[in-house]
Amino acid sequence: MIGPMLFRRADLDAIFAGKVTTAFRRWKRPTVKVGGTLRTALGLVAIDAIEVIAPEALTDADAAAANYPSLAALRAMFDSQEGTCYRITLHPGGPDPRNALQQNDALSAGDLEAITAKLARLDAQVERPWTAAVLALIEAYPGVVSTDLAARLGQDRAAFKERVRKLKALGLTLSLDVGYRLSPRGVAVLKRR
Incomplete structure (x- = not known):
């Protein structure tokens, strides 16, 4: 297990309800790895894929998949961070052992x-x-x-x-x-x- 990759409570609720399958972060280097899990307040989040993405390539579907109300809100998140932009594909990984x-x-x-x-x-x-x-x-x-x-x-x-x-x-x-x-x-x- 690795970290830190923090989630808002609303995002965690959506991940564990199966409504969110993607997260976006801007990092100097990724803090999670493919095949790893992350402990959260609701249980483990499993990391399926990590890919570099250009903010201008994001779509409305990307924003919805990551629980953002709009594409503009997702892009604004990237503007507030430094580093390379990443798309993280994830799913609920079960209860915290x-x-x-x-x-x-x-x-x-x-x-x-x-x-x-x-x-x-x-x-x-x-x-x-x-x-x-x-x-x-x-x-x-x-x-x-x-x-x-x-x-x-x-x-x-x-x-x-x-x-x-x-x-x-x-x-x-x-x-x-x-x-x-x-x-x-x-x-x-x-x-x-």
Whole structure:
């Protein structure tokens, strides 16, 4: 999986409803690759094709396929970005595998050992271990905005959010509209560590 390729919520809804099969971006170099998938709030988006396209070659059908209200709106998007113009053909790629992982709290001794080893590797990459502190903080303050959580640990918000994303990749946390909470798997790990 690769990224970042961000979608507006309306575009994601249309992609997962099967109404949108194309996206357009202007990049210095593509941030997705053919055959890859992209994690989104609604699940995985699969990348079928990427091709360079000249903005003047775009059509009304291109705009409609990418959920733009008009060809002028699609061209205006290109005007606001820098780099080469690309057409990305895509389709829904299924549920995010982290969803099932997050719900799996029936951890064997081997599962717990593997997760503990991954957390130890994350801790070893920095001067001070952080994984246990972040998990405990999220458990104590579910639904609290990341700015407040980061301040409680004396961390920069962006760095804190990156750390939480690493825990989410292991299936240990869930993102809420505001803040986070431990997943069932995260609760099990924290209790058994």
